[in-house]
Amino acid sequence: MKRLYAKLMSIPYVENGINEIYTGTLSVYDATMRPPVMQYEPVYYSGDIGYGYYETNRAAIECPTVIVSIPVESLHKTSERKENDILKRLLYYLNNMENDTSTYKEMYAGEMFVEEIKSNGELREPYKESSSTYFYGDKSFSIDLTNKLAKDKPTVTYHIPIEKLGIENVCDAAADYCLRAFAPYIDELNAELENRSRPDSENGKYYLYRPGGEVLKRNSAFFALCPQRDYEYLGGNSVRIINDGVPRPPRMCLCIRMMIQLPSKKLKRTIRMLVSDLPNAVDKFLAYFDMRELEKAIALAEKQAAVRAWLKNSDYCAFIANGSILPRSKGTDMPLKNAVPFKSVPRDEVEICGVRGMGIKRGVTVITGGGYSGKSTLLDAISAGIYDHCSGDGRELCITDGTAVTVSAEDGRSVKHVNISPFIKWIPGGDTRDFSTEHASGSTSQAANIMEAVECGARLLLIDEDRSATNFMIRDEKMKALIEKEPITPFTDRVNELFADKGVSTVLVIGGSGEYLNVADRIYMMEDFNISDVTEKAKHIAKVKSALRALPEESDWTQSRSLLARGFVPRPEGSGSERLEVSDMGFVIIGDERIDVRGLHDIVSANQLDALGYMLRDIENSVNSPVVDLDEMIASLYRRIEAEGLDCVFSSYFTTTNRFMDMPRSIELKLVINRMCRINVKKT
Numbered sequence: 001m002k003r004l005y006a007k008l009m010s011i012p013y014v015e016n017g018i019n020e021i022y023t024g025t026l027s028v029y030d031a032t033m034r035p036p037v038m039q040y041e042p043v044y045y046s047g048d049i050g051y052g053y054y055e056t057n058r059a060a061i062e063c064p065t066v067i068v069s070i071p072v073e074s075l076h077k078t079s080e081r082k083e084n085d086i087l088k089r090l091l092y093y094l095n096n097m098e099n100d101t102s103t104y105k106e107m108y109a110g111e112m113f114v115e116e117i118k119s120n121g122e123l124r125e126p127y128k129e130s131s132s133t134y135f136y137g138d139k140s141f142s143i144d145l146t147n148k149l150a151k152d153k154p155t156v157t158y159h160i161p162i163e164k165l166g167i168e169n170v171c172d173a174a175a176d177y178c179l180r181a182f183a184p185y186i187d188e189l190n191a192e193l194e195n196r197s198r199p200d201s202e203n204g205k206y207y208l209y210r211p212g213g214e215v216l217k218r219n220s221a222f223f224a225l226c227p228q229r230d231y232e233y234l235g236g237n238s239v240r241i242i243n244d245g246v247p248r249p250p251r252m253c254l255c256i257r258m259m260i261q262l263p264s265k266k267l268k269r270t271i272r273m274l275v276s277d278l279p280n281a282v283d284k285f286l287a288y289f290d291m292r293e294l295e296k297a298i299a300l301a302e303k304q305a306a307v308r309a310w311l312k313n314s315d316y317c318a319f320i321a322n323g324s325i326l327p328r329s330k331g332t333d334m335p336l337k338n339a340v341p342f343k344s345v346p347r348d349e350v351e352i353c354g355v356r357g358m359g360i361k362r363g364v365t366v367i368t369g370g371g372y373s374g375k376s377t378l379l380d381a382i383s384a385g386i387y388d389h390c391s392g393d394g395r396e397l398c399i400t401d402g403t404a405v406t407v408s409a410e411d412g413r414s415v416k417h418v419n420i421s422p423f424i425k426w427i428p429g430g431d432t433r434d435f436s437t438e439h440a441s442g443s444t445s446q447a448a449n450i451m452e453a454v455e456c457g458a459r460l461l462l463i464d465e466d467r468s469a470t471n472f473m474i475r476d477e478k479m480k481a482l483i484e485k486e487p488i489t490p491f492t493d494r495v496n497e498l499f500a501d502k503g504v505s506t507v508l509v510i511g512g513s514g515e516y517l518n519v520a521d522r523i524y525m526m527e528d529f530n531i532s533d534v535t536e537k538a539k540h541i542a543k544v545k546s547a548l549r550a551l552p553e554e555s556d557w558t559q560s561r562s563l564l565a566r567g568f569v570p571r572p573e574g575s576g577s578e579r580l581e582v583s584d585m586g587f588v589i590i591g592d593e594r595i596d597v598r599g600l601h602d603i604v605s606a607n608q609l610d611a612l613g614y615m616l617r618d619i620e621n622s623v624n625s626p627v628v629d630l631d632e633m634i635a636s637l638y639r640r641i642e643a644e645g646l647d648c649v650f651s652s653y654f655t656t657t658n659r660f661m662d663m664p665r666s667i668e669l670k671l672v673i674n675r676m677c678r679i680n681v682k683k684t
Helices: 002-010 019-023 072-076 078-085 088-095 105-109 172-193 267-287 291-312 375-384 442-455 477-482 495-502 535-548 606-622 630-644 666-674
Strands: 025-028 037-040 043-046 049-054 065-069 111-117 123-130 133-136 139-144 155-161 205-208 221-226 231-235 238-241 251-261 316-321 349-352 355-361 364-369 398-400 405-407 415-418 435-437 460-464 505-509 522-527 530-533 561-564 580-583 587-590 593-596 680-683
Touching (some): 019 049, 088 105, 088 231, 088 267, 105 139, 155 267, 172 205, 172 251, 172 291, 251 267, 291 349, 316 349, 316 375, 364 375, 364 495, 375 460, 375 505, 375 522, 405 442, 415 442, 415 561, 415 680, 435 442, 442 495, 442 666, 495 505, 522 535, 580 606, 606 630, 606 666, 630 666
Parallel strands (some): 111 238, 364 505, 364 522, 405 460, 460 505
Antiparallel strands (some): 049 065, 133 139, 139 155, 155 251, 231 238, 316 355, 316 398, 349 355, 415 435, 580 587, 587 593
16 A cells, blocks of 8 residues: 555645545556656555545545455455464463463473374374464564563564565665664554553563664674474464475575563563564554665665775775765764765865765875864764765765774773884883783873784774874974983874885874874865865975974884683683673673773774674684684684674673674774783783
C-alpha cells in the first residue's frame, strides 16, 4: 500500500483533498527510455490483495466505497499462514510461566520435542533439542541472555530475508540505513509503553542502538546467513522435521539486534510485546521500507569509497567537499543550523568523482586564525573524515586518509620501551632510545604518541596546539639562544624530516606561534568559518627567520620491541576468573590493568570502546607462545570478524559492558595495548 500511503501523506489538509485517492494517478515507466505514461488506477495493493477506493456520491467525498479483492488461492493458504505466522512455540513457553517470573529460562532454553520420519516411513522416537530461535512466516528472531544479571532484559535479534526488502548490496551502509529506518517503529512502541511515574522495569521498554553520524560495521545491524525453518509445529513444545526432499539452505538476512526490558510481574504485557507488538512493528517496517532512500545511502557509500581510493593513490591526504557543514550544534554531533557552508580556496580546489572541494596535499599543512574562527572545527572535520558519515551529517564527503591519528599530550600515561630519541635527546638516568615510564610528562607522552602512531602505520598526524605540550611543539630562536642545554628537539624541527623519511604528513592547528610558518608547505587562514590561502603572505613574513633556522641531525625513527605473553592475560593475578569492565569515563579494565584511553581522540563512540575491550580479551585468550606476534594476531582477529561478524568477540559473562558494539580500527586496538601498564615488553 505504499502508493496509497504516499498519496495520503501528500494530500493538503483541506475539505476536498481526499479526491486524489479516487483518481489514483500514477506515472508508468517501461523498459525503454521514453517519458513515463500517465495512468489512472484507484486500486492499491498490499501483497496480492487489492483495495479499490471509489466515490460513494458527491455528498460523501469523505466516505469512500472500498472493494477488497482477495485471490482465491490466498484463501486456501489461510490455515497455513495461521499455523506459521503466529509465534506459537514461544507463546507456549510464555503462557506456562508464572506471572512473577524473573528468569524466563524456558524462553531462553527453547527446549522442544522433535519428531522425525525415517526414510523408510517409520516415526523415529522423539528426542529433545534446544533452540531459542522462533519463526513466523519466513522471518525469525532469536532470544539470548544479555548477561547473567539481566535475565529480564533479553537480547533479541530479528532475521529478515533480504528478498523481502529488495536488498541486493549487503554492505555496511545498507545495514546502517536499515537500523536508522527501523528506529521510528520502535519509538512508536516505546511511546505506548511509557509511564513516567514508573520505571522501565515495570513499564517494559525496547532498546535499539542509536548511531551517531558515522557509518560503521556494527553488531546491532548487519547481514548474515540464517537458517530456514525445517520443522512444522505440532502443538505445545513439539515439532516435526519436514521431510519433503526440498533443500532449505541458510538465507542471507538483515539482522537487527535490540534489547527488551520485560515488565516485572506483567506476563500478559510481556507476551504482547514479544508475540504481537514487535512482529507488527517489523511488518510495518517492511511495508513502508523506502528502497529509494536505501539506494541513495548505498550510492553515497560508493562515492565515499571512490574518493578514498582516489586519495590513496594521489598526492592528497584529505578532501573536503564544497558545501559541507562543518560546525556542530552545541552539545550534539548534529550539523549547526544556518552554518556557513565550506568553500575551497581556488588554488587547491579539485574535482574527485564528480564532486568539487578542497584537497589537502601531503606534507605539512598549518591551519591558523584568531579565536573562534573555525580552525579547530576544520581539524575536527578532517579527523571525522577517517570514517564515512550518513546523509544529513553535513560531513558526508569529508574524506581523510584512513590511517590518520589525532595526537596530543597525555600526561601520566604508561610508556613501554619506546624510542623517543628523535624528540628527546636525553633524560636523567635513562636512555631515550629505550624509554619506559609509568607516568609520562606532557612532552615525553606526546613524543611517545607520535612514535607509536608511526609504528602502527599512520600516514597522517592531526595536531591541535591547544591539546599539545608547548615545550614539545615549539622553541623560538631567542629561547634556543638562551638555553643551550635543552634535551627536547621541538616538533617544528622534525616535522619535515618525518614526511621526507617516513612519508608521514601533518596537519596542525596553530594560533599562538609563528614558528610553523617556516616549515609548512601550505598555510590556511580561518576567519568567520571561511578559509583562505595565506601561504605566500606567511612565507614572506617568516623568510627572515628561516634564514637563521638550523635543523638538528637526522634521527632514527625505528622501534625494536616485542610484547611478551607473561602478564598479557584477562585474569587478575591469582584469580581463575576473567575481569572486563568498560567505563563511560574512558577506561578499559581488564585483568589487573586499568587502561586510560581518554587520549585516543579517534574513538568516536562508547560502543567502539566496548568493542576494543572485547577484542583485547579475545587476543589475550588466544596467545599461545611466549612472544606475542601482535600484528598477526590483530590481522587474524579482523579477518574472523569480517567472516563471522563483530558479535563473535562478545561474551554474556561480563555485566558492566554495553551489549552493542561499533567496529574500531586496528590502529586504535594497537594504541590501547600501548597504554597498558602491566604488560611486559622487551627491547629487540
